Amino acid sequence: MSNTRFPSSSLTATLVAGALLYVPHAAAASECRGLAENTCGTEEACTWVRPYVRKDGREVRGHCKLARGKSKALTVTAVPSPGR
DSSP states (O other): OOOOOOHHHHHHHHHHHHHHHHOOOSSSSOOOTTTTTTHHTTTEEEEEOOOEEESSOOEEEEEEEEEOOOOOOOOOOOOOOOOO
């Protein structure tokens, strides 16, 4: 059997807590996502993107998205420090 070293429990808890607090922007759900064009236009924080064709030829359907400068504030729940 090989002698494998595992990180200390406090280091592991810190890494897990950090991973739980990390919320990538792309993963954050937008309040505008999935709204129909007529509904999107009535929301102040949202803007409608018209359909277009990208340079690589791929067609992008029209969709609602969060307007520039209207970033949604993320709510982060505090995680207690391990072992305290």
